Amino acid sequence: MLKKMMFALLMIVALSGGVSANELMASNSFEQGRHYEVLDTPISTGAAPVMEFFYYGCRTCYQLVPAIAEWSHKTGIGVSLVPAHSESTLVKAARLHHTFAEMGVLATMYELGYVIFQTEESTLQGAERIDDYLSRHNVDKERFWQVWESDAVNKRMAGSLALTRQAKVFKTPAFVVQGRYVVDIESITSVDQLFELLSYLAEKPRDK
Template structure:
């Protein structure tokens, strides 16, 4: 009986030690930053994890397989969303294209292709017409794309995304936002893989 109690006590101590070690492994200001004025999330339920990216960003291109693999196994209470950044004027057409094909339900057809063309091949797809010709190569109706590209709905989505990215003080891509409260980058976390470890930690912290 005494031996069982001693064993249980050792196990409890070990669990507490591991829990404390894990809690101390990621520090605010070192591995992630708190957003001074939290930004609104798309849903009031679950924990939103937003990936802020740009199709022309080579770092986003490298990060892509890691975040996609993570998203496939993320818990049900995680709401993973993509936010195209407009940190430069040349980024805006690509963000607009993202929302246009998303509105059409055609994002899966061209999301990878956009990355390949813009970050991988450095193609000059910097206008609605050039982007329309490009998506047409991948089975998306060019005329419908341009209609959505220039639509009020896409303008509104673009403005909302810009406000959220600016409010979160995002200065580069890729950046992960957790619950609208925390900002994580590879520079802070140490690597692309480590970014997602920190994200997991923050998700559990919020949950």
């Protein structure tokens, strides 16, 4: 379900020769139905025009973290993060993200979520695995688990579940721009092209 290695492989191909990134971007002609779809019912993206749906276990999502941050800083186009999940799958990863957010430590702990779910350094599992990394980063474990079970986090979970459904997200990473334009990740041939498409959609007038 998750396209974990796609971007890493594409980046290797792009750097190995053939068409340059600049030539690729210059030749782009983005088309609805090929590079992006339009949601019948727009969803709210809040203040940020780009919404990224991610999963802490998705390697591609992790690899894109610094590139997305740099692109957003350079272009001034905001990106909001939504942990993708259903009622029964990817739930713990989403709850971890929302707990960090509710505690006010997401800015420093966001990437730690990827480490917890992807590293092979620790053989611990479940709550013990999370506790191990919380201790390493001096996070109050007692408060963490209180917030984990809180109504505030449950409300955040309900919100991200609704957004995942409304955006019809079935794989990560996924991007929704202006609450309406859904990027077709499988049509993207490089990271540069992804950002070119996101910029194009962010500046595109919304269809009526």
